[in-house]
Amino acid sequence: MSKFASPSRDIWSVSRLNGEIRTVLEGSFPLLWVEGEISNLATPRSGHSYFSLKDAHAQVRCALFRNKRQLLRFQPRDGDKVLIRARISLYEARGDFQLIVEHMEPVGEGALQRAFEELKAKLDREGLFDTRNKKALPAFPRCIGIVTSPTGAAIQDILQILRRRFPALPIIIYPTLVQGSEAAAEITRTLEIADARKDCDLLILARGGGSLEDLWAFNDEGLARTIANLETPVISAVGHEIDFTIADFVADRRAPTPSAAAELATQNQEQLLAHLEGLKQRLVRAISRRLQERHQHLEHISHKLQILHPRQQILQDQQLLDELGMRLERAMGMRLTQNQQRCHQLTARLRLLSPSHRITMLEEKLGNYGQKLLHSMQNILSRKQLQFAGLSRELQAVSPLNTLARGYSITTDAATGKVLTRSSETKPGNRIHTRLLEGSLVSVVENSQKKD
Structure with missing residues (x-):
């Protein structure tokens, strides 16, 4: 056994060593701001970026992962001087000391960022960002004014969206600078002119994306106060979704992009028409349902009215009257039958008690008297006829007339009707009338002679 192989030794693996070092490094340092120059920049297909950050005397490896890289407002290149905010770590697989980048900006934006934060805090304390002071956007604007550069991409994006969503909406473009030292003052004047003309009931302040320095005109204090004092509601649509300007905070509404501002300012015509059609169908159904309910209610009332209507009572009274009339007819018929039967009975009794025999004798006697009267009248008439003859x-x-029959005539004056017996009773020229036995003559006297 080797003299170094003792159970009391704590032998670390390389993996354990690098892991412990990584833990110590990450737990011992806060997030740091580091300034340097980018070199050896590489961006593989994963979307992560790897580079070295160096100065005149040293360099350190850095990793910028894709989710953080997508938030950058510029495209890093070799040789760029940048300011990064990073945490210290260790790449365990190679044991390389490295910085994990959380934020990156070009050198020089730091002062602008501090100025931005100071102005933002000042205006916030004054209440310029208070939502209670913001004006509501019109649901259906009559006209939209767009304050932007007439040659930028932002105006094209806005017009394309507006033509698609609500092509009938009038648009007024107020051209202005959107970048440079004179841009803030010109934007302010353009907004004041648009607000004073009252041609539009909604304004869109728009610009495409760019660096903090490119967008600095929209962080002007005078511009911010002008926006706050406008009577016309303003939508701020400056830069991309990750870009924020003072104009965004003071405007009545912020849109992440110019295209989003166009969508925010208008209703979708197709959706609106579809919504109106839906409301129309709901209204038609509601009216139909209400009419059906009213019809049913009317039928119910009509049925009750028919029951309670005076006509029904009249019909019932007429029916009762008809019934009483028929009963009266039957009673009168029965009474008439009874009276007829009574009359027949009385007639029969009368016949039994009638003096018909005496009447017959009187009639015969009357006939004899009539014959006698007739003979007596005929005798009297004969005597009278003889007397008349x-x-x-x-x-x-x-x-x-008998005299006339013997040839004589009667002459009268035609004018007076006086019978003429002497010729002296007339004179020549007078008209006379002569009656004969048959007929008469009218003549004019020509001469009259006296009797010899």
Whole structure:
């Protein structure tokens, strides 16, 4: 047995050693800010990045895993001077001391970040970020104003989304600088002009992604106070989802991207039409159901009305009247039959007591008197006829007509009807009327002569 093979020795494996060292390193140091230059940058298909961070005298291996790399606002390259926030660790498989990167930014953004945090805290204390002071976005804006660069990608993204979601919505583009030393002042003036014109009831402040320095115009204190004082609601859509600016916090609503701002500002026309169609169908069903209920209720009331309607009582009274009428007819018929039977009985009794024999004798006697009366009248009429004939002969004897029959005539004045017996009773020119036995003559006197 070797003299070194003692049971009291604690022999570590390499894996155990590296593991313990890793535990000590990770537990002994907090997150550190380290500045240096990137070299030997490699990004395999896994999406992780591995590089060395160096200065003039030393270097250290670094690992930037994919989930953290996707949050970077820039693309690291060899030779870039960066500021990283990292934790110390050990790659056990090779025993390499390394830094695990949690955050990376180009050198120079640190001061900007501190200025950003200070202004953010100041405005927050003043209440500019208070949600109670933010204006509600209109559900259906009449017109949307877009404050952005007219040549950037942001305006194209917004217009594409708006044309797809609500093509009929009017759009006004307010062009402005979105980067550079004069951008903040120009954005402020453009917002004030758009708000004063009152052409739009919603404004979108938009810009594409970039570094903190590229987006610095949207961290201007004057711009922030202008946004807070606008009467028109503002949606801030600056940069990508990971980018935050002071304008995002003070605006009435923040959108992670310009495309998201367009979706936030408008209703989806197809969804809205589908929703309206659904509401229409619900309304039709509700109206149909209500009409059916009202119809059933109306039928129920109509049935009750038919039962309680005066017409029903009248019909019942008419039916009772018909029944009483038929009963009256039957009673009258029975009474008439009884009276007819009584009349027949009385007639029979009357016949038995009738003085018909005496009446027959009186009728015969009356007939005899009639014959006698007739003979007496005929005798009287014969005597009267004889008397009339005698008188007629006497009258005929003295009648003027008898004279006329012998050729004589009767002349009268046609005007006065006076019988003329002398020629002196008329004069020439007078009309006279002459009656003959048969007929008469009308003539004019031409001459009159006196009797010789």
